[in-house]
Amino acid sequence: MAGHHAQHFTTSEFAKICGVTKHTLFHYDEIGLLKPEYINAKGYRYYGMQQTYVLDVIHVLKKAGSSLQEIKSFIQNQNTPLLIELFEQKLKALELEQQRIKRMQKLLSGAIEMTKQATDASPEGLHIEQCELEYFIAVQLEQGDGDKEFFRKFIEYRTHCDEQMIDYEFPVWTILRQEHYEAGEYYPDYFGNKIKTPIPGETIWIKPKGMYAVMNHRGSYESMPETYSLMKEEIEKEGLQVCGHVYALDLLTYFAESNPDEYIIKIYVEVCTADNPSKGQNGLT
Secondary structure, three states, rough: HHHHHOEEHHHHHHHHHHOOHHHHHHHHHHHOOOOOOOOOOOOOOEEEHHHHHHHHHHHHHHHHOOOOHHHHHHHOOOOHHHHHHHHHHHHHHHHHHHHHHHHHHHHHHHHHHHHHHHHHHOOOEEEEEEEEEEEEEEOOOOOOOHHHHHHHHHHHHHHHHHOOOOOOOOOEEEOOOOHHHHHOOOOOEEEEEOOOOOOOOOOEEEEEEEEEEEEEOOOHHHHHHHHHHHHHHHHHOOOOHHHHHEEEEEEEEOOOOHHHOOOHHHHHHEEEEEOOOOOOOOEEE
């Protein structure tokens, strides 16, 4: 290339040194985002060296999440205050995205841990555990809700947690009030996820520190009443009595198993000895 165009790049040259395709340059030209500096009589496009800077700006803003229309508007009105405003917006957006990524990493790590724990879990037998105080973000259920209403509330709850960026642990818990458990009414009163500390404005349930009878249920949710009843018998045989609510933790469910008969759900029943019936603070805050 000689004469007037010695300091220009052909479309192929410009695409190569800038790391884009010719198709991308053609598209940018069509939408008026980056037009060639010169087009000769034969229709060949030529780009100037300064346009590499424009393309660099486009790359940076694209990676920061700007749409092509936003980038075009910025380039057409380019100035220092506008650049600062736009970059501050994108910085906030990237920080928010980092929070989402960290939150998703935590959820996936929790899913892996629960699944590994489930593979080592024994479905047989009742044992006693000393548990620490725990907090749950909770959603109330009604006895007449049924599965359809349960799933509606569950989806609304998860959407709310995502929108508010609530940092909760992966496994789903259900909570059954003591009076319902003892009456043989096993439909859960609440569901939710464990959180580290209470969150203002949210419905929080406290699982108290104390002694719990624990058993792993293997099977579908529908078959859990059998395990609940069995636990009552085993608790009585151990010389203990129910003195609190019942908590069920999903260890292995629909995320990992397509067959409900292979689900594993860990059940905790707060218990105490007959000569020491006291219990810690529990329930809704």
